[in-house]
Amino acid sequence: MFFLLRSYPDATLFHPLLCVTYVMRRRTIAREVALQFLYQLDLRGKAVLEDLGAFLAEASRDRQVQDFALRLVSGTKELRPELDQMLGKVARNWDLRRMATIDRNVLRMAIFELLYCDDIPPKVSINEAIELGKKFSTANSGAFINGILDRVKNEHLESSKASDSEADSKPSGSQPKEA
Numbered sequence: 001m002f003f004l005l006r007s008y009p010d011a012t013l014f015h016p017l018l019c020v021t022y023v024m025r026r027r028t029i030a031r032e033v034a035l036q037f038l039y040q041l042d043l044r045g046k047a048v049l050e051d052l053g054a055f056l057a058e059a060s061r062d063r064q065v066q067d068f069a070l071r072l073v074s075g076t077k078e079l080r081p082e083l084d085q086m087l088g089k090v091a092r093n094w095d096l097r098r099m100a101t102i103d104r105n106v107l108r109m110a111i112f113e114l115l116y117c118d119d120i121p122p123k124v125s126i127n128e129a130i131e132l133g134k135k136f137s138t139a140n141s142g143a144f145i146n147g148i149l150d151r152v153k154n155e156h157l158e159s160s161k162a163s164d165s166e167a168d169s170k171p172s173g174s175q176p177k178e179a
Helices: 002-007 016-044 046-059 063-078 080-090 101-116 122-136 141-169
Strands: none
Touching: 016 046, 016 063, 016 101, 016 122, 046 063, 063 080, 063 101, 080 101, 080 141, 101 122, 101 141, 122 141
């Protein structure tokens, strides 16, 4: 049955387990497509932006793959300064310019997913980023990406959840205490 998924990516499947696998596979493909475009954007500059639509159409005929890849590319591109600043803080002793281009773009895209895509569980974003690093970069990239994203998750996601739960536990009419 897995052969069907790989051979006919645009096929409609009705088995519930296959549908879940297929949706997950679509997002994996979309991440790969988005990474390839972000890599080009990083190396060639904004001139490649006019080719985004054609690039996505050529990469996949599946509209869901194109839409998710576009979401990742657009979000990562728009928030790049903020993502780079955060990446610089958590990647201690690493200059962004010295990172492998693939690793840098995998990390940018994964941080975008972690912080701005509430519909994607953090573990999924991290695992997908690790696999992208292993597939497109070096053998050591998986561990490097995991370490960086684990710091982002611990420092930014956990702290924002803690502050959200504190705000939720206060009575609605209460104000913070002043010293």
